[in-house]
Amino acid sequence: MEDSPNVRSGKSGNVLAALWRRQNDWFKAFLLGAGVLLIAHFFVLRWVTVRSASMFSTLLPGDLVAVARWPIRTGFHQGDVVVFHDPLQNDRSMMRRTLEVKRIVGLPGDEIRLRDGHLSVNGQVIKDQPGITHSWLLRCKSSVPTDSVLDILGLPASGGLPGGSQLELPLNEALMDGLHQKDLVRSGEPLSTLSGASRHIFPYSPNFPWNADDYGPISLPAQGDTLRIDASTLPLYDRLITHYECNQLEVKGNEVRINGVETHTYIVKQDYYFVLGDSRHYSEDSRYWGFVPADHLVGRASFVLLSNRPGDGAVRSDRWFRSIE
Secondary structure (H helix, E strand, O other): OOOOHHHHHHHHHHHHHHHHHHHHHHHHHHHHHHHHHHHHHHHOEEEEEOOOOOOOEOOOOOEEEEEEOOHHHHOOOOOOEEEEEOOOOOOOOHHHOOEEEEEEEEOOOOEEEEEOOEEEEOOEEOOOOOOEEEEEEEEEOOOOOHHHHHHHHOOOOOOEOOOOOEEEEEEOHHHHHHHHHOOOEEEEEEOOOOOOOOOOOOOOOOOOOOOOOOEEEEEOOOOOOEEEOOOOOHHHHHHHHHHHOOOOEEEEOOEEEEOOEEOOEEEOOOOEEEEEOOEOOOOOOHHHHOOEEHHHEEEEEEEEEEEEOOOOOOEOHHHOOEEOO
16 A cells, blocks of 8 residues: 555655754764864964974974963963964964964063073073074085985075085084984084174164174063163064054154153063074074064974975974974
8 A cells, every 4th residue: 555645745754854863963063073173273282384494403394293272371481492473474463474483581571691692591591402503514525415414404405505515504513423423524613603783683773782692681571560661772662562562652852652641661561572493593583573472372382293304295204293392
């Protein structure tokens, strides 16, 4: 006996209802998964690929780095390798700015100083971490192509000097010893530290005749600090007042006005950090553009998940799951 139209209609309705419930289950699962990923991205971990050699040899171009997000709430420490939004990209929203990776060498309230390339914080000399490098002049053996040395070190194919056998590279004693053991080089020595004032060093004022190796002392603003504002200190703080803390600043002679009110002091609204690249002579960092505001920090670089060599994509399996010190 054939089903009546009402029976067939009832069966079709049950099938459609079952399909709808199944689609709803898949949709709910998708939303849940997306929600978990978003929560993890904003509060737990995110991933960043290193593009430059400014952190050589702690990090190499092509490293995929896990960035822990919780230090934004629990706090950062001196020596942390951090990821932050580029402070100079004022024409972009925060989320569209390039991400930078550097090492915190100064916390809010600290006094930073470099002498002959040696860092001191609050008067105490800080020992270099193992990955920190400085500029060396390297002389390769005549039978060794300079590109092969760069490839072994994980550096891009640049840095060669006229003559074909010399390289100016970021190195340290340990890396130099490794090249000697591989019988790749004739000699190498660190280049002398910089001397004299540099025009492109923050805060770009003749009152602060510093360079990348002889820098400071400079004190880092902390939330609640009262800064003295006058013609001599404005180069240090004008960007902080205007770009980072969104005030209007006017200067007429010796008169300073903030938001239309004449003043000689300013109370800081957030914390600021000082960062350096581990490749000290090949990094644009706080020496060149100043403080990193707390609200620009993304998190702490924790470990290298994967690493591929830029250009040919060759896998560096020896760097997988390497912790960052």
